[in-house]
Amino acid sequence: MIVGKVAGTVVSTRKCENLIGYKLLLIEPYYGSKEKIFVAADTLGAGIGELVLITTNDTTQYGLDRNSPIDALVVGILDFEPEIGK
Amino acid sequence: MIVGKVAGTVVSTRKCENLIGYKLLLIEPYYGSKEKIFVAADTLGAGIGELVLITTNDTTQYGLDRNSPIDALVVGILDFEPEIGK
Amino acid sequence: MIVGKVAGTVVSTRKCENLIGYKLLLIEPYYGSKEKIFVAADTLGAGIGELVLITTNDTTQYGLDRNSPIDALVVGILDFEPEIGK
Amino acid sequence: MIVGKVAGTVVSTRKCENLIGYKLLLIEPYYGSKEKIFVAADTLGAGIGELVLITTNDTTQYGLDRNSPIDALVVGILDFEPEIGK
Amino acid sequence: MIVGKVAGTVVSTRKCENLIGYKLLLIEPYYGSKEKIFVAADTLGAGIGELVLITTNDTTQYGLDRNSPIDALVVGILDFEPEIGK
Numbered sequence: 001m002i003v004g005k006v007a008g009t010v011v012s013t014r015k016c017e018n019l020i021g022y023k024l025l026l027i028e029p030y031y032g033s034k035e036k037i038f039v040a041a042d043t044l045g046a047g048i049g050e051l052v053l054i055t056t057n058d059t060t061q062y063g064l065d066r067n068s069p070i071d072a073l074v075v076g077i078l079d080f081e082p083e084i085g086k
Numbered sequence: 087m088i089v090g091k092v093a094g095t096v097v098s099t100r101k102c103e104n105l106i107g108y109k110l111l112l113i114e115p116y117y118g119s120k121e122k123i124f125v126a127a128d129t130l131g132a133g134i135g136e137l138v139l140i141t142t143n144d145t146t147q148y149g150l151d152r153n154s155p156i157d158a159l160v161v162g163i164l165d166f167e168p169e170i171g172k
Numbered sequence: 173m174i175v176g177k178v179a180g181t182v183v184s185t186r187k188c189e190n191l192i193g194y195k196l197l198l199i200e201p202y203y204g205s206k207e208k209i210f211v212a213a214d215t216l217g218a219g220i221g222e223l224v225l226i227t228t229n230d231t232t233q234y235g236l237d238r239n240s241p242i243d244a245l246v247v248g249i250l251d252f253e254p255e256i257g258k
Numbered sequence: 259m260i261v262g263k264v265a266g267t268v269v270s271t272r273k274c275e276n277l278i279g280y281k282l283l284l285i286e287p288y289y290g291s292k293e294k295i296f297v298a299a300d301t302l303g304a305g306i307g308e309l310v311l312i313t314t315n316d317t318t319q320y321g322l323d324r325n326s327p328i329d330a331l332v333v334g335i336l337d338f339e340p341e342i343g344k
Numbered sequence: 345m346i347v348g349k350v351a352g353t354v355v356s357t358r359k360c361e362n363l364i365g366y367k368l369l370l371i372e373p374y375y376g377s378k379e380k381i382f383v384a385a386d387t388l389g390a391g392i393g394e395l396v397l398i399t400t401n402d403t404t405q406y407g408l409d410r411n412s413p414i415d416a417l418v419v420g421i422l423d424f425e426p427e428i429g430k
């Protein structure tokens with residue numbers, strides 16, 4: 001999974017029916033290249049600036065109530081910044 | 087999901103039967119390296135220059151009417167440019 | 173999907189049974205880093221130098237007659253070189 | 259699969275139900291760019307500093323007791339550092 | 345699929361039950377960045393220095409006798425070095 005920081009939201013009125021109801025968050029990767037911002041769906045209520053854990057590809061479906069065309073999903077909100085070696 | 091800008095279309099007459107009927111868009115990534123243009127199928131009617139949200143790999147199938155060999159699908163058209171921190 | 177140019181073929185006599193019968197093409201990416209050549213299976217009869225559209229990962233299975241351990245499949249041959257903005 | 263070194267843990271109290279019970283490890287890639295740290299679930303009891311083998315994407319599910327939104331899973335602990343050519 | 349050179353083996357005694365019985369090979373990519381060594385399972389008996397064809401992610405399952413947490417599998421041994429343009 002990827003550690004990311006919630007950097008904003010995206011708004012889409014014209015979208016697939018199966019996407020309706022999900023909050024769509026801009027995610028800045030916490031490790032590696034920070035420019036590679038992507039979008040993850042969220043059902044946990046993560047706020048801007050929070051660090052989250054994101055799963056990708058088809059494994060997102062096991063965290064959803066119904067199958068949806070979503071390849072990145074927030075599956076956890078981190079309690080504190082991860083520290084290497086602890 | 088990936089935020090991309092619709093940069094053109096591709097035309098293919100000799101193709102898999104399961105691809106018939108989908109519009110095939112050239113997509114320029116909005117974040118990260120802009121040279122890594124790829125192709126996404128579209129059923130929402132996105133136009134050139136519009137910003138779209140794209141899901142990838144097998145999750146595309148949950149946005150299609152039938153299974154198709156498509157690993158990138160436009161699942162939303164953004165209402166406005168995303169802004170970091172909002 | 174990825175736009176690529178057919179750059180050659182690979183020959184493998186000792187291989188998985190499920191791979192028998194597919195032509196295996198060397199593909200040079202058309203966008204991004206051209207050194208990242210990969211192999212795609214082909215059932216459309218693409219020739220060397222042709223531009224093709226390739227789908228990846230598990231979505232390849234929707235373009236095949238039977239399930240096969242193939243993570244890249246030619247799903248279309250482009251009619252002409254894609255042009256940005258058209 | 260990826261060879262990685264266990265570099266720490268992440269703690270998440272607010273998370274998907276299906277993630278409960280898994281230890282979440284920070285993994286530093288052993289080959290390639292070491293900055294691209296990611297998170298893998300672990301059921302084998304790997305400790306900090308150990309070298310592990312990680313499978314990704316939907317194949318993680320074949321190493322789990324139940325389907326979970328996990329795209330990286332420790333599937334082995336290496337007996338010793340891998341050596342090229344042996 | 346990826347063309348790679350068999351560069352060694354990895355040994356793991358503590359591993360997922362579903363991994364037992366597979367040989368685990370270190371693979372050096374033949375194209376692109378050679379430092380990004382990864383591990384593939386092998387059932388064809390590829391030897392060190394041989395060039396092999398590797399499929400990834402969930403498509404590995406179609407080359408296995410049973411589902412296993414394996415995201416890279418040797419599906420062919422190349423008869424000779426691939427040549428661009430042939």
